[in-house]
Amino acid sequence: MRTRITTAAVISVLLTLTACGAEPEPEKRASDKPSTQGTGTADGVTSEQQASARKAAGxxxxPTGAExxxxxxTIAKVAPDAAKHEEKAVLGALNQCAAIHAKAPKLDWLAAQRxxxxxxxxxxxxxxxLNQALKDGFCKV
Structure with a gap:
């Protein structure tokens, strides 16, 4: 009888101790998050700051619409197949402009890869x- 009572007491103590540390943290509510109102973006960078950083990086x-x-x-004149994937071509041109502005080594190879x-x-x-065409037109910031 004594063994049963001792075993039951030990089990209840162990269950109580493990239950204390296993409680999950309460979920954060939207009202707990810092406000980004007035900053322009979620990371706290305004659109003016983004534009300035883009310009500094070249x-x-x-582009939208006619541009x-x-x-x-322009891309299609040089690499017709690359222009078939318009979104990738535009992103490649934006990235290539940054490389041109930074005077990166192996620009021709980079453009071929992009x-x-x-x-x-x-x-x-x-x-x-492509590099020459971008330098002459789109990449002029």
Whole structure:
């Protein structure tokens, strides 16, 4: 009888102790999050600060409308297959502008890589032509 009472007491103490540490933290409510009102973005950077940083890095704004169509047409003249993937081509052009502005080494190779996708291979000579076309137009910030 004594063993049963002692065992029951030990088990209840162990269950009580493990239950104390196993409680999950209460979920954070939306009202607990810091407010981003007036800052422009969730990370606290205003749109003016973003524009300034883009300009300093030599990256133009993402083109829309006629400017986007002109950029795609420019890419298509040099690398027609690369222009078929418009979103990738535009992102590649934006990234290539940053590399051009930073005077990165192997610009022709970088352009060839940026404008090569699954099923699309852009050569370094096409990369060189793309760099010149971007320098002459789209990448002027």
């Amino acid at each position: 990256v133009p704004e993402e 986007r169509a002109e950029l795609i047409a 404008f090569s996708y699954k099923g699309v291979n852009t050569s370094e000579s096409q990369g060189k032509e």
